[in-house]
Amino acid sequence: MEVRWLGHACFLCEGNGVRLLTDPFGKEVGYPLPREVVDVVTVSHDHYDHNAVQVLPGRPRVIREPGVHEVEGLRIEGFSVYHDEVRGAKRGRNIIYAWEMDGIRFCHLGDLGHLLEPATVEAIGKIDLLMIPVGGVYTIDARGAFRVVEQLNPRLVLPMHYKTPPLKLDLAPVEDFTRYFDRVRREKVLRVGPGGLPEEREVILLDHPA
Numbered sequence: 001m002e003v004r005w006l007g008h009a010c011f012l013c014e015g016n017g018v019r020l021l022t023d024p025f026g027k028e029v030g031y032p033l034p035r036e037v038v039d040v041v042t043v044s045h046d047h048y049d050h051n052a053v054q055v056l057p058g059r060p061r062v063i064r065e066p067g068v069h070e071v072e073g074l075r076i077e078g079f080s081v082y083h084d085e086v087r088g089a090k091r092g093r094n095i096i097y098a099w100e101m102d103g104i105r106f107c108h109l110g111d112l113g114h115l116l117e118p119a120t121v122e123a124i125g126k127i128d129l130l131m132i133p134v135g136g137v138y139t140i141d142a143r144g145a146f147r148v149v150e151q152l153n154p155r156l157v158l159p160m161h162y163k164t165p166p167l168k169l170d171l172a173p174v175e176d177f178t179r180y181f182d183r184v185r186r187e188k189v190l191r192v193g194p195g196g197l198p199e200e201r202e203v204i205l206l207d208h209p210a
């Protein structure tokens with residue numbers, strides 16, 4: 001399988017012969033718009049920096065509800081959580097998605113705004129690769145993200161939703177998060193083959209388009 005970061009909460013994940021894209025953003029965000037031809041799109045919640053499905057070419061299947069979705073041979077599970085720490089009163093709901101590609105179990109947290117309930121951790125189950133917001137302000141901050149990593153216990157951690165030069169939103173930089181970890185490396189593209197997961201947890205900082 002292969003993962004590229006297109007900026008913000010948008011990743012292109014390829015595996016099982018399927019191209020899945022998470023949380024496409026609109027032009028106000030600052031990165032070049034995602035223009036990938038894909039099979040499936042997941043939308044964590046209806047904010048412009050996550051739901052800009054209209055910028056994508058073609059007619060991909062769009063998933064924007066919690067529950068189990070069988071699409072293109074993938075089983076994608078959506079778990080309903082909140083975009084804030086007050087059960088949605090400030091910013092509404094958010095959906096966490098989990099699916100498996102090439103034997104690797106992925107999880108994308110969207111704009112998670114709180115630590116996970118034990119029941120949610122149990123429902124999500126075993127995770128190999130976690131895409132997690134770390135920039136705070138609208139989501140969990142670096143420290144909260146570190147605690148959510150501990151809750152879900154993945155081998156690979158891909159931070160997202162943090163300040164970079166192209167981003168027009170004022171979020172915290174990724175260094176606030178990576179300082180909690182010993183093993184951090186940069187990659188253009190993440191490729192993991194069968195049995196290719198690291199023994200110990202690694203944080204992967206993917207390059208973004210500028």
Ligand SMILES: [Zn+2]
Pocket residue numbers: 047049050111138161
């Ligand atoms: Zn957002």
